[in-house]
Amino acid sequence: MSSYLVESPESLFDQLLDELIIEILTRIPSKSVCRIKSVSKRFNSIISHPRFLPFYVSRVSLPVSWVILDRIPQRAPESTHPTQFQLVDRPKISTSARNPIKLVPDPVTASTRYVYPAEILQSSNGLILFTLLNKRDLFKDDPENREDPEDPEDPDSASGIIEEEVLYVVNPISNEWVGIPEPSRFIYDRRNVGFTARVDPETGLVGRFMVVEYRPSIGPSLGIFLCFRSDTGKWVEKRADFVMGMRIWRAEGAFEFEGKLFWVDLSMGLITWDAEGNNYFQEVENRKKAVCRLIPVPEGRDMPYYSPGLEDERFVGVGGGFIQFMEVFKEDDCVLKVWRLNNCEVGGEWSLMYNVLRKNVERILTSGGMRYPCFVHPFEADIVYYFVTGDCIISFNLRTQKVENDDVFASHPFVLPFVLPKWPSPIPKRLCV
Known part of the structure; x- marks a missing residue:
C-alpha cells in the first residue's frame, strides 16, 4: 500500500509507521477506531483523511455482525432524545424507543385500532426506516369550520381529525435521525413502503437513500410508485408498467435485494422494480414509467388473496x-x-x-x-x-x-435482522436534522 494517507511525510520511517498503524486499524471495530481519533493529532489526521474510510471498509478483516431488532419501538420518556436504540448481542433482542413529543409537533395517538402506532419497516446499509402514526387536526388553525363530534366521548370523531403515517430515517449507531417530508398524497399502506440506501464507492458512506410506496390499482389502470429521494428532498410519482388486472394486491411488506426493491403478496408473488442495475436512482428521474414485473410464488402455491x-x-x-x-x-x-x-x-x-x-x-x-x-x-x-x-x-x-x-x-x-455496518455511516447531510 502506498503512503497516500500521509500528507507531509518527513522520512521513510514515518511512512512505514503510518502504514503499520493503518494496517492495525483495519483489525479494530469501527466504534473503537472513532474513539482512537481523539488520542492524538496524528491518529486524527490519519483517520480523518478522505481516503482512509474507503480503504478501511475494503480491507477490514473483522466479521460483519448483526443483531435481532424488535420492529415495535417503545415510547420513550419525554425528557429523552427523539430516538434511542439498545443494540445487544444475540440471543437477546435489541430494542428501540422513540419520543413522539420531540419527533412530531402534533400529539401522537396511542391507538392501535388499525395499525401499530410505531413500527420499524426496513433497513439498508446501516440505516433504518420507521414510521409513526400521527394524529393531525386539519382545522387546528380554522376552528370555526369544525363540525361537532359524532360521539361526544370521542373528540376524534369530529371531521378534520385524521391519522397519517410519518416516516423517519434513523442511524441506530450514531442516533442521528431525519424526518421525511410529507408527500402530496398521504402514505396509503405502510406494508407497501420500501427503502434502499446507496453507498458511495469513493467515500464508503451512504450517499443517498430512497423511500418508495407501491400503490397497486385494480383493473386496466397502472399502479403508482410514490418515491422520495434524499438528494433532491422531493417526492415524485412514477407509473408502474404492470397491470394487476382484477387481482387484489395483498400487501405483506417489502425488502431490498441487490439494489432492487421487492413488494410482497404472500398469496400471489413479488412485484419488483427492475432498476437496471446501478441506474436505480437515474431511472426515477429519466423514465416516464417504472419498469417492474411480477414474480409468482412457487408453482402450486398460489392462493386466493383472502386466504x-x-x-x-x-x-x-x-x-x-x-x-x-x-x-x-x-x-x-x-x-x-x-x-x-x-x-x-x-x-x-x-x-x-x-x-x-x-x-x-x-x-x-x-x-x-x-x-x-x-x-x-x-x-x-x-x-x-x-x-x-x-x-x-x-x-x-x-x-x-x-x-x-x-x-x-x-x-x-415481529423482529428484524439488522446487519451492523462496517463503518457508522451518517445520514446524508442534505436532510440530516
Whole structure:
C-alpha cells in the first residue's frame, strides 16, 4: 500500500509507521477506531483523511455482525432524545424507543385500532426506516369550520381529525435521525413502503437513500410508485408498467435485494422494480414509467388473496445471499418447505431446496411447533428463525435439521435482522436534522 494517507511525510520511517498503524486499524471495530481519533493529532489526521474510510471498509478483516431488532419501538420518556436504540448481542433482542413529543409537533395517538402506532419497516446499509402514526387536526388553525363530534366521548370523531403515517430515517449507531417530508398524497399502506440506501464507492458512506410506496390499482389502470429521494428532498410519482388486472394486491411488506426493491403478496408473488442495475436512482428521474414485473410464488402455491393466516405460515425475504420463500404446513407429513429464487434478472424461477418431514422435527413440534416464520439468517442461507410457543424464537438448521439456538426470547414474532455496518455511516447531510 502506498503512503497516500500521509500528507507531509518527513522520512521513510514515518511512512512505514503510518502504514503499520493503518494496517492495525483495519483489525479494530469501527466504534473503537472513532474513539482512537481523539488520542492524538496524528491518529486524527490519519483517520480523518478522505481516503482512509474507503480503504478501511475494503480491507477490514473483522466479521460483519448483526443483531435481532424488535420492529415495535417503545415510547420513550419525554425528557429523552427523539430516538434511542439498545443494540445487544444475540440471543437477546435489541430494542428501540422513540419520543413522539420531540419527533412530531402534533400529539401522537396511542391507538392501535388499525395499525401499530410505531413500527420499524426496513433497513439498508446501516440505516433504518420507521414510521409513526400521527394524529393531525386539519382545522387546528380554522376552528370555526369544525363540525361537532359524532360521539361526544370521542373528540376524534369530529371531521378534520385524521391519522397519517410519518416516516423517519434513523442511524441506530450514531442516533442521528431525519424526518421525511410529507408527500402530496398521504402514505396509503405502510406494508407497501420500501427503502434502499446507496453507498458511495469513493467515500464508503451512504450517499443517498430512497423511500418508495407501491400503490397497486385494480383493473386496466397502472399502479403508482410514490418515491422520495434524499438528494433532491422531493417526492415524485412514477407509473408502474404492470397491470394487476382484477387481482387484489395483498400487501405483506417489502425488502431490498441487490439494489432492487421487492413488494410482497404472500398469496400471489413479488412485484419488483427492475432498476437496471446501478441506474436505480437515474431511472426515477429519466423514465416516464417504472419498469417492474411480477414474480409468482412457487408453482402450486398460489392462493386466493383472502386466504386467512398466510402471514402465520409463509415468509418471503432475503437471507444468505438469496431470496427465499418458506412455508409451514400444519397437518401434512411435510412440516416445512423452503424455496430459493434463481435467475432473478431473467424472470425468476423457484427451486425447492428443503422439504422437512414432520417425523424429523418431532421435538420442536411437541414443544409447541413452528408457529410463525420470522426470517432467514443474514449470512447463513440454511439457518431459519421461527417463533414458537413460549414466546421464544428458535434458529433451525435446515441442513442438519437441528435446533441451533432456542433461547431467543421475544413477546412477539415481529423482529428484524439488522446487519451492523462496517463503518457508522451518517445520514446524508442534505436532510440530516
